[in-house]
Every structure is written in structure tokens, then in C-alpha cells.
Amino acid sequence: MKIEHIAIWTKDLETLKDFYLKYFGATAGEKYINPIKKFESYFLSFNGGCRLELMQMPGIPPSLNDVHAQFSGLIHFAISVGSRQGVDALTEQLRKDGHRIVGEPRTTGDGYYESVVLDPEGNRIEITE
Template sequence: MSIEHIAIWVRDLEGMRTFYQTYFGAMPNEKYTNARKGFSSYFLSFPDGGPRLELMQMPGIPDSQNDPMVQFTGLIHLAISVGSEADVDALTERLRADGYTIAGEPRRTGDGYYESVVLDPELNRLEITA
């Protein structure tokens, strides 16, 4: 068994698609739209395979009440491996320069990961790992 995909409700479908394409090399499928429900989505595939990311948008979905800078019960982050410590550092600096919030500076964790934590445009926590 394996995880097939993870889904995120978003406010700005095109902006979020562009973010994951630009910074993580994700490739979207053709946009799916259900006009009756007002639902639209993209499935994003990553260069090295693995689970896809589904970005979904539909009127009436409430904003999260969770503070993205605080831990809470439930799904808390998405981790994306970029290959090396140098790649983690470079992407973190690129995102910082482009105005994104760095929630955790690059570091080695107690369990051996090298990672940083960045908030995507809609404040979802992303771990960028080596």
C-alpha cells in the first residue's frame, strides 16, 4: 500500500498551483471543474514520483481557524524532499527573498533530518528536507 494523494482546500487555486510548480517542479494535470458544485481542482505530480497533491477550490469552504505558527492535532505539515542540504538552504533563501514566511530555519533535527519550515501562500506548513 502507499499514499496516493493528499488534498488541500485553497482559496486561490491558480496561485497555489503556480507556487508548487515554481518552487517544487510540480506538474499539474488538466484543471477539473464541476460547474454544478462550483468545484475545481488540480492534481500535482512531483518530479521524483510519490504521492500527488490535490489542490481543491469550492465556494463555502471556511478558512482554517488554526494558527500556522502553532502545532495542533491533525495534519500539520507536508514534507517535500529537494535532494540535499545545499538545496534546502538555497530553496529556503529563494522563498525568503520572494517574501514567504520562514517558520523554521534550516537545521538538523534530533532524528537526523535536515530541514527548514516554510509557509506556502495560504499558510500551510511545508518542511523542505534534504
């Protein structure tokens, strides 16, 4: 078995799609639109593995979770960039472009080299080697 995809509700579908395309090399499938439900989504693919579904629909309330605190439920997902240098370079590019870095590059206790960034809507992404 494998995880096929993870989904994120968003208030700004195009901005979030563009973020993952620009910084993580994702490829977007065709936009799906359900005019009756006013639902729109994209599936984003990476170089193999799990896809990311970005979804937008009126009436979805904003998250009340504090993006800097830990809480129950899905808290982050990780994207591997292939090397420590890749982690460092992407972290610096995201910082330069004004995105919030909430975890500086470091080696964790379980041996991962990673940083943590918030996407434009406050979702945590671990950038790993």
C-alpha cells in the first residue's frame, strides 16, 4: 500500500498551486470544476510518490489552529529535495521571497536534515534532504 494523495483546503487555489509549482517542482493536472457545488481543485504531482490535492469551495471555515503551535491531527508533510545543499538553498530562497521559515535547517534527533516553512496559507512543510 501507499499514500496516494493528501488534500488541503485553500482560500486561494491559484496562489497555493503556483507556490508548489515554483518551489517544489510540482506539475499541476487540469483544474477540476464542479459548478453545482462551486468546488475547484488541482492535483499536483511530484517526481513520484504521493500527490497533493488543493481544493477550494465557498463556506469552508478557516483553520483556528495556531501555525506556530503543535496540535492534534495532520501537522505537516515532508518534501525531499535530495541533498543538504538543496535544503539550505531552497530554505534561503523561500526566506528571500518572504515566506515564513519556522524551523531552521538542522539535523533532527532521528537523523533527518530538514527545515520547516509555512506555505502561503500556513501549512507546515518539512524540506528534507
